Amino acid sequence: MDRPAVQSAAMNPAPSVAPPTDLAGKWTLTSPGAESCVMNFGGPPGAIEGSIAPAGGCPFNFFTSRKWNYVTGGVIIRDHKAEVLAQLAPIGPDRYEGRTSDGQDVTLWRDALTIIPAQ
Numbered sequence: 259m260d261r262p263a264v265q266s267a268a269m270n271p272a273p274s275v276a277p278p279t280d281l282a283g284k285w286t287l288t289s290p291g292a293e294s295c296v297m298n299f300g301g302p303p304g305a306i307e308g309s310i311a312p313a314g315g316c317p318f319n320f321f322t323s324r325k326w327n328y329v330t331g332g333v334i335i336r337d338h339k340a341e342v343l344a345q346l347a348p349i350g351p352d353r354y355e356g357r358t359s360d361g362q363d364v365t366l367w368r369d370a371l372t373i374i375p376a377q
Contacts, residue, residue: 274306277328292317
């Protein structure tokens with residue numbers, strides 16, 4: 259499957275826009291042949307950027323993830339030094355696919371949100 263081309267976000271910053279869905283919450287990061295991990299995205303509803311708290315076992319250097327921001331092309335994940343770890347394009351409301359800055363395929367996904375009715 260073809261993956262979206264990753265352009266250097268540091269060299270070609272895209273304008274920030276509102277994501278198609280709120281990104282705050284629990285996401286799973288996966289990569290073929292590597293372990294997956296949970297990443298908690300922080301931010302208020304409608305945010306275009308926020309924090310990341312990765313859980314243990316993240317592949318590659320994703321254990322250093324600290325910030326996300328949403329630009330026209332999708333989600334950019336940055337490390338503790340503000341360097342780009344990956345850029346991912348939206349594939350659906352709860353799924354993003356792309357590549358790391360080193361060219362590894364990665365997928366970021368979450369289960370559809372479950373609405374619990376008030377009691």
